[in-house]
Amino acid sequence: MQVPILTYHGVNIAGNDYAGNDHVAFAADLELIHALGLRIVPVQWVVDQLLGRAQRDLRRCVALTCDDGSNFDYDDLDHPEHGRQLSFYNALRRFRERHGERAQPDLHLTSFVIADPVARKRMDEQCLVGRDWMQSRWWRAALDSGLVAIENHSWDHNHPCLTDTGPHGLVRGDFHAVANEAQAEFEITQAQHFLAQQLAPRAPRLFCYPFGHVNDFLRADWLPRRGPAVGLDAAFGDGACRVTARSDRWNLPRYICGWHWRSPEALNSILTA
Ligand SMILES: [Zn+2]
16 A cells, blocks of 8 residues: 545635645646546545555555645635635535546545634634634535545644643643643543534544644554544654555654645656655
8 A cells, every 4th residue: 555645724825826725736636636547535445454444456546634624625715815715625526527426436535623612713813814714514514425524633733822721731832742641632532522522423533633743642652542442543644655554553644735745746746756
């Protein structure tokens, strides 16, 4: 198995060209992946293969994820500076309309969302445009479409906009700080429970590290010990290489749009290397 996993951020809208807008990039990349004759598959398939739970043919496959879970993932929205933005979800639907269902029969995107409604509201006000665009109301519809999975991107991202010190002495601002038992339960287990309630009967099975911050406590101790008990199969970082049979289940690598590639040519190189 050698599967590249690509990651987008719906809030990356600095203009309307490929390099500064993950929505423009995402829609273009669907076409590029398809033109290269690659198959898009759910990222859960990659995890199932890694854990020996499935034996699918994953040659020439790619998996897609997106982080932070703003409404830009699901709804087309009018950005105050850059105008109408095509959501990731609608880009998938538009691709389907253009090419037909058989073109990419397993077309899929995994959206890693932030659980805590209070933290989401704070991020919306301080980091987005304060239009209540960090809601959870689209999660169910996205899931029911069969095109999108909703997974765990922590309780509150331990985001710098949370200025108060968190519970259990948690210093805000980066995810390396989540380094003891109580802090991990607060950030990861609590999000598992909240998302399971929201998405029932489905439960989240995948975690992705906020900011790509992977520390040894979570990766090598807490997640191996507690991950399966709280329903987690794997965790994702930003290692910028393909997932293989030898990848670390608790730090699976991904390529990040706008960081590891900023043009269709650069993505082409990643996908065909
Ligand atoms: Zn994030």
